[in-house]
Amino acid sequence: MDVGCCDFGFYQEGVATLPIRVLVVDDSALIRQVLSDILKQDPDITVIGTAVDGEDALQKIAIQKPDVITLDLEMPKMNGLDCLAKIMEQSPIPVIMVSYLTTRGAEYTLKGLEMGAVDFVTKPIAEEPDIVSLDNISLDLIQKIKIAAEVHLAKITDLPKRQAVTKPQLPQSPKEKYDLLAIGASTGGPKALYYLLTQFPEDFPLGIIIAQHMPKGFTDFFAKRLNTYCKLEVTEAKTGDEIKPGRILIAPAGYQTKLRRAGDLLVAEVSEEPKLILKPSVNYLFESIAETCASRTLAVLLTGMGVDGGLGMQHLHKLGAQTIAQDEASCVVYGMPRAAVELGGVDFIEGLSEIYNRIASLLYERSDSSGT
Incomplete structure (x- = not known):
C-alpha cells in the first residue's frame, strides 16, 4: 500500500461487479439534478430514480431496492431524519446524508450519524464557492457512495448503547508517563x-x-x-x-x-x-x-x-x-x-x-x- 502519496486512498477492495444503484432523495429539483449529474459521471454508479420527500422515498425504496440512498434532511411531508428512522427500522440501506451548512442542518446531520447514516456531504452553494462547490463535493460524494455500498450496516446500527461512565474505575495515581x-x-x-x-x-x-x-x-x-x-x-x-x-x-x-x-x-x-x-x-x-x-x-x-x-x-x-x-x-x-x-x-x-x-x-x- 502506498500511503505516502496522498491522504485519501481510493475505493479498490470489494468493488461491485455491477453498478451501485442509487436513489437520490431531495425536495429541490435543482439539487436532484445536480446530484444525479455528479453520480452519472462514474461508470460504477447508476441513478435508478429520485424522490421528492421522505414518503416518496419509502415507497420507491420498497419497489426499486437501491444499494445506497442520498438523503436530504429538510423536506416537506416527511423530513430526512424521520425517513432515516423508517429506513433503519424497516429495511436498513446505507444512507449518505446531504445537508446545508447551517446550524439546524449541522444538528440534523450529526443526529443522523447517530441514527445510522454512513456519512454525509454538504450541498453545493454557488454563492459561497470557498465553502462548498461542485468540484469540492463531486469526488467526495462518489467516494462515499462507493464506500457506503460496501459497509455492513450492523457495525453502525448495532453499536452498543452509550453507557454511563462507571467502568473501569481508574486508580488514584496513574503513572505520569504520558502527556x-x-x-x-x-x-x-x-x-x-x-x-x-x-x-x-x-x-x-x-x-x-x-x-x-x-x-x-x-x-x-x-x-x-x-x-x-x-x-x-x-x-x-x-x-x-x-x-x-x-x-x-x-x-x-x-x-x-x-x-x-x-x-x-x-x-x-x-x-x-x-x-x-x-x-x-x-x-x-x-x-x-x-x-x-x-x-x-x-x-x-x-x-x-x-x-x-x-x-x-x-x-x-x-x-x-x-x-x-x-x-x-x-x-x-x-x-x-x-x-x-x-x-x-x-x-x-x-x-x-x-x-x-x-x-x-x-x-x-x-x-x-x-x-x-
Missing part, C-alpha cells in the same frame, strides 16, 4: 467517538485531542454535541488552547492543527497551512505530536476510509509511543487502522468496546490482556 491522548477518525468516527468518549470519567488524567474528518464548519457543532454527552469538556480547538486534563479538543475542519510547546505548556496551533487534501489531517497532527511528545503519547486510530494517520502513527510507534488501532470487525470502514497496522505502527488492535479498557490498562500499567 496526552491523540485520536484520529474518519468514516464511522462520529458514532464511534460518541460511544468511546462517554466512558471517560471526569478525572481522566490526560488531555485529549481529536482529528475527525468533516467538512468545514461542522466540527464546532460536533464538539458542542459531544459536550452534552461527555463528562469532560469538549470544544473546538483554537490556537493557544492548552492540552490539559478535563478537556477534549476537536481539530477544526477546514484547517490544520498541530501541537507545540509553550514553556511548560502543550498547546494547539490552528492554521490554513499546509495545503493538504484532508483538513484536518490526522497525519499532520500525529507528526507534530511525534515532534513534541514522542514516547509520552497515547494514540488511537479509529474507523475511517483511506490511509490518513497511518504514517503518523508509524512514526509515533517508532519513537516509543503506545498506539492502538480499532479492529476490522468493529470498524465501519477498515481503512485508516489497516494502513497503520500494515506499516507496523500499532501496538494493540482492539474492538471499539475494548479501546477504553486498553487505554486505562496502559495508564496504570495493568497487564491483564494481550496486544497484537
